[in-house]
Amino acid sequence: KAGVTQTPRYLIKTRGQQVTLSCSPISGHRSVSWYQQTPGQGLQFLFEYFSETQRNKGNFPGRFSGRQFSNSRSEMNVSTLELGDSALYLCASSAGGRNLYEQYFGPGTRLTVT
Amino acid sequence: GQQVMQIPQYQHVQEGEDFTTYCNSSTTLSNIQWYKQRPGGHPVFLIQLVKSGEVKKQKRLTFQFGEAKKNSSLHITATQTTDVGTYFCAGIQGAQKLVFGQGTRLTINP
Numbered sequence A: 001k002a003g004v005t006q007t008p009r010y011l012i013k014t015r016g017q018q019v020t021l022s023c024s025p026i027s028g029h030r031s032v033s034w035y036q037q038t039p040g041q042g043l044q045f046l047f048e049y050f051s052e053t054q055r056n057k058g059n060f061p062g063r064f065s066g067r068q069f070s071n072s073r074s075e076m077n078v079s080t081l082e083l084g085d086s087a088l089y090l091c092a093s094s095a096g097g098r099n100l101y102e103q104y105f106g107p108g109t110r111l112t113v114t
Numbered sequence B: 001g002q003q004v005m006q007i008p009q010y011q012h013v014q015e016g017e018d019f020t021t022y023c024n025s026s027t028t029l030s031n032i033q034w035y036k037q038r039p040g041g042h043p044v045f046l047i048q049l050v051k052s053g054e055v056k057k058q059k060r061l062t063f064q065f066g067e068a069k070k071n072s073s074l075h076i077t078a079t080q081t082t083d084v085g086t087y088f089c090a091g092i093q094g095a096q097k098l099v100f101g102q103g104t105r106l107t108i109n110p
Helices: none
Strands: A005-007 A010-013 A019-024 A031-038 A042-050 A053-057 A064-068 A074-078 A087-094 A109-113 B004-007 B010-014 B019-025 B032-037 B044-049 B055-058 B061-065 B071-076 B085-093 B097-100 B104-109
Touching: A005 A087, A010 A019, A019 A087, A019 A109, A031 A074, A042 A064, A042 B097, A074 A087, B004 B085, B010 B019, B019 B085, B019 B104, B032 B071, B044 B055, B044 B061, B071 B085
Parallel strands: A010 A109, B010 B104
Antiparallel strands: A005 A019, A019 A074, A031 A042, A031 A087, A042 A053, A064 A074, A087 A109, B004 B019, B019 B071, B032 B044, B032 B085, B055 B061, B061 B071, B085 B097, B085 B104
């Protein structure tokens, strides 16, 4: 099976702009989670989608939003970008069931905000 | 808030030495997972522990889940340069939310 894919891999944006990141999970996986990784804060959970519904949400401002489509692909949007949003954004998919939380991570999108 | 504390933050060893990282939670965990992230890479799932007192081995890696399901450890015997990376624990707390520890970055002197 193909792994989790994320596009784009690298992105440079300016403060105040918005950005949309995309994630395609492993075929058959219905759960998609998003994480922000920075050197100072480690892996911070953003949100999880399961069957097009947001099931869990982390402690991030409303500028961070996401959605999941019927084919389980997911997008994450960040509006009004701030310098502090510079990070590696990781998407992870999970099969559900007994191994619900065994996460398979994608390579990430490296976002730089200038 | 919900936290999973992981120590140490950094560990540098000579190749061949053992390495251990510890994970502690203030609340009972439904299960605990361990991930490894190589430099420049993404986290890769290693193992999941579910039962109280569970011990699992993967070659030179030994994973333990505490009796109270509030702590866990990962021990690597006789480290090799391929073990370099950051090791994360992640636990399910309360409302089925996976919470990651801060990670232990392992570097090895060959």
